[in-house]
Amino acid sequence: MTRISAAAATLLLLSTTGCVGAPPMAPAPSSGPAMAAYFDCVRDGGVAISAHRAVSALDQPENSIAAIEATGRAIPNAILELDAVLTKDRQLVLMHDDTMDRTTTGRGRVADLTLAQVKQARLKASDGALTRAAPPTLGEALDAAGRVGAIASIDLKPADGETTVDLARA
Structure with a gap:
């Protein structure tokens, strides 16, 4: 580790x-x-210390509960930069890329997948190791940040053809 x-x-x-x-x-x-x-x-x-995609060590998947908790424990009051994308069924999940390919075992665009399909994928750590964790929802990530006293900074990515994320519809 x-x-x-x-x-x-x-x-x-x-x-x-x-x-x-x-x-x-x-x-x-x-x-x-x-x-x-x-x-x-x-x-x-x-x-102020900001952890890009919440990662503070290579054995953590970016935008993951493991990274949020480990970074929050290691760096008091860290600002965790997190990325959220809407799924096909309009749920916000943590994912930097538009597709699942680079950081998970899943394939395809997040916007074309349901939350259940996204949750079937497993995250890859920054060092390439496969984990048992699924991509978290934004709610799960905010709960984790709260548990460790971290400050969450969220980058919301609009779906194709949209210029903003309508949180009332998400």
Whole structure:
């Protein structure tokens, strides 16, 4: 299993903890979002770590529950960049590509598959190893991010012919 070295983990921890629990540099509005103070701190010289597709080690599949949980545990308050695509039956699943081919055992365009068909595929880790995990739904991913205290940054990909993702229909 590939792991973050102790020195790298310590550096990451020290670079991200400066804003954790720190008082805001500017007063946050009382009705403002809870994360406003965190981002005020980052903007005023703190550091935020973002994990592309949630991956922090090569043995993790991108956009997976395993990556979300491992990265969230290894890097406190990490921002996890996740990609979501609509299935044929209008369910949001995590997938960077338009097709299943590169990152799973599945084949074809996500937009042409139902959620049940997507869930039959198994994810491949970044190092190429096959896992037992299926691509997660956006809801499953957000639940996992919440369990480890990570910040989820979602890149929603519209279906063919659409310019936006209508979450009311998803």
